[in-house]
Structure formats: structure tokens, C-alpha cells
Amino acid sequence: MKKNISLVILVLLSLGVFTAVQAQNKKKGKGKKPKTDQVAKDTTSTAPVKPVVTAPAPAPSDDNLLDSNHLLLDTLIADTTLSNDYTLENSRPVDGFYKQTMLKGAKPFAFPKVNKNNIKFYKRIWRDIDLTDSVNRIFATPGETLIQLIMDAIKTNRLIPYADEGFKSQLNYRKVMKIFTDSVIVATYDSVTGEQTGTKTVFNEFNADSVTKMEIKEDIFFDKTRGRVITQIIGLAPVRKIKSSTGEFIAEQHPFWLYFPQCRNLFAAKEVIDPQRDIYNESYDDLFIQRNFRTTIVKESNPADLRIKDKYPNDEAKQKKEAERIEREINNYKQKMWRY
Numbered sequence: 450m451k452k453n454i455s456l457v458i459l460v461l462l463s464l465g466v467f468t469a470v471q472a473q474n475k476k477k478g479k480g481k482k483p484k485t486d487q488v489a490k491d492t493t494s495t496a497p498v499k500p501v502v503t504a505p506a507p508a509p510s511d512d513n514l515l516d517s518n519h520l521l522l523d524t525l526i527a528d529t530t531l532s533n534d535y536t537l538e539n540s541r542p543v544d545g546f547y548k549q550t551m552l553k554g555a556k557p558f559a560f561p562k563v564n565k566n567n568i569k570f571y572k573r574i575w576r577d578i579d580l581t582d583s584v585n586r587i588f589a590t591p592g593e594t595l596i597q598l599i600m601d602a603i604k605t606n607r608l609i610p611y612a613d614e615g616f617k618s619q620l621n622y623r624k625v626m627k628i629f630t631d632s633v634i635v636a637t638y639d640s641v642t643g644e645q646t647g648t649k650t651v652f653n654e655f656n657a658d659s660v661t662k663m664e665i666k667e668d669i670f671f672d673k674t675r676g677r678v679i680t681q682i683i684g685l686a687p688v689r690k691i692k693s694s695t696g697e698f699i700a701e702q703h704p705f706w707l708y709f710p711q712c713r714n715l716f717a718a719k720e721v722i723d724p725q726r727d728i729y730n731e732s733y734d735d736l737f738i739q740r741n742f743r744t745t746i747v748k749e750s751n752p753a754d755l756r757i758k759d760k761y762p763n764d765e766a767k768q769k770k771e772a773e774r775i776e777r778e779i780n781n782y783k784q785k786m787w788r789y
Contacts, residue, residue, distance in 0.1 A: 610705035662688035
């Protein structure tokens with residue numbers, strides 16, 4: 450009996466040892482793949498195999514790369530053939546975006562109504578706008594001058610010119626041209642006999658370059674309702690130099706005066722452009738109301754109604770000094786209004 454039990458225990462131990470060895474072998478071989486070279490050696494003959502030598506592939510060129518991959522060949526290669534169905538672009542040329550004015554039909558904004566009982570009148574001033582000044586050249590742009598715009602409006606009865614700065618005597622286009630332009634007397638001849646029959650006055654064509662200045666008349670007053678000093682343009686006049694037959698300067702002339710409130714509708718619809726001063730989409734009315742120009746005082750209201758050059762004839766230094774004094778006095782008046 451004891452021998453049988455010992456035999457069973459021995460058999461069980463042998464089975465346990467065999468099972469452990471099998472499990473150990475499975476863990477070592479798990480995840481390993483057989484090598485192909487080794488399999489090839491086992492399945493093929495033991496004869497030596499000569500290595501196969503292959504030539505290196507040529508470096509791909511740009512043409513081969515494009516041909517093989519078809520990368521944008523149509524867009525990289527220009528088509529030099531002209532299509533038979535080509536049509537001419539016949540739209541109307543436009544010389545720049547800003548040539549198309551945005552102000553056609555524009556209306557000027559209305560000034561606030563002023564109660565005369567609330568006005569403390571201070572001064573009436575006359576100023577010259579020198580069109581030869583670089584700041585004021587926007588008023589004398591070749592082909593689009595302010596004076597040409599005014600003359601065209603007078604010719605078409607859109608502006609009323611006046612003979613005096615008090616706006617009492619009206620003029621028409623013919624009278625303006627007679628005053629404004631130079632005239633010459635020429636002889637008239639008979640068309641049949643060729644004999645002289647008389648003379649007639651011929652007016653030269655209007656020359657916008659003869660206008661070198663624009664003069665403005667303005668009122669400066671304190672409005673108690675708004676609590677501020679107001680500068681309001683009343684009149685506008687071109688200034689031209691009168692010369693003798695020898696070309697010597699004689700005097701300055703105001704061919705006519707314009708009532709500025711009547712000019713605002715015309716000025717508001719005319720666009721002006723000055724790229725160097727960054728002025729776009731503005732009108733002549735904007736320039737005047739914003740006072741975007743440089744001026745020189747030539748007269749202030751006085752009992753004798755004298756201009757500065759009449760007070761100091763032939764002395765430009767004193768004329769300039771007097772103009773600066775009046776300008777300084779106006780600025781001091783504006784500053785003192787808010788002192789407590």
C-alpha cells in the first residue's frame with residue numbers, strides 16, 4: 450500500500466515539473482516572429498546565392514517631376530495663342546476712383562438761427578486768400594479753379610454778381626466780362642469794297658490765371674445763446690491785378706462781389722481733392738466753413754473805411770505788423786471770453 454502511494458506522488462511530481470517547463474518555453478517564445486532569412490535557409494538549398502546589384506535611380510528633374518505628378522502645368526506655362534472669340538473691352542474709362550464725385554446734388558448744412566438781440570458785435574474783417582500760396586493752391590488747381598466755377602455759374606444764372614460789397618447793384622454776365630476782361634479796339638471793313646467803316650471793341654477771352662487772390666468779408670461776434678465767438682463769411686470777391694500797356698502794375702481790382710450764402714449751394718456740390726494735405730470727399734463749402742486756408746488781414750472796420758495799405762502806403766513791413774496786431778487782438782478777445 451505504501452508503495453502505491455509513493456508511486457502516485459512520484460507521478461504527480463513528474464507531471465508538475467513537465468508542465469512548468471512547457472510554460473517557461475511558451476513565455477520565452479511569445480511575440481517572436483521567425484526570421485525570413487532563416488526560413489529561406491531552411492527551405493532552400495545550401496548553394497550560395499549571388500547578391501543582385503541594382504543601378505541607382507536617376508535624380509528627378511523639374512520637368513520629370515511636373516510630368517509625373519501633373520502639378521499645375523496649365524498655369525505655369527503661358528498660352529501664346531490668341532483665342533478667336535476674344536472681344537474688346539469697350540467700357541467707359543474712368544481715370545481714378547475719386548474722379549467720380551460723391552457730392553452731386555449735395556446741400557450745405559444750415560447755420561443755426563441767430564437772434565440779433567443776443568449778439569454782441571465785435572468786428573468786421575476783410576482778408577486776402579493768396580492763390581499763389583502753397584496752402585491755398587487747392588483753389589487754383591489747373592482745369593478746376595474756383596474762379597472758373599464761379600464764372601460758369603454766373604454765365605448760367607446760378608450766381609448773382611454785385612457791383613459793390615454792400616450787394617445793392619446787380620450785374621449780368623456781359624457786364625462782368627466787360628469789367629473783368631481786357632478789351633481792344635479793332636477796325637471794321639466793308640466786305641465788298643474793303644474800305645474801313647468804323648471800329649468796334651473786342652473783349653479778350655477770360656483768363657483764370659489773371660485772378661491771383663480771393664478776398665472775403667467776414668463778421669466776428671459773440672453769440673450769447675451759444676456762448677461762443679462766431680466767425681461768419683459774408684462776401685467773396687476775386688482780385689485781379691491791373692497792369693499798364695507796358696506791363697507795369699497799377700492797382701488791384703474787384704471785378705464783382707458775391708453774397709456768400711448764395712454761393713453755398715454751388716460750392717457744396719463741387720468736390721475738391723488735395724492728396725498732399727489728405728483732403729478727400731470735401732467740397733468748397735467745407736473748405737470755407739472749416740477755414741481750411743491761409744489768409745492775411747487787409748482791412749478792419751474803421752470810421753474812415755481805410756485799408757491797411759492806405760494807412761501805410763509803400764511800407765510792407767508796417768502793413769504786415771498792423772495785420773498781425775489785428776489778428777492778435779482777435780485771438781486775445783476769444784481767450785478773454787472764458788476768463789473768470
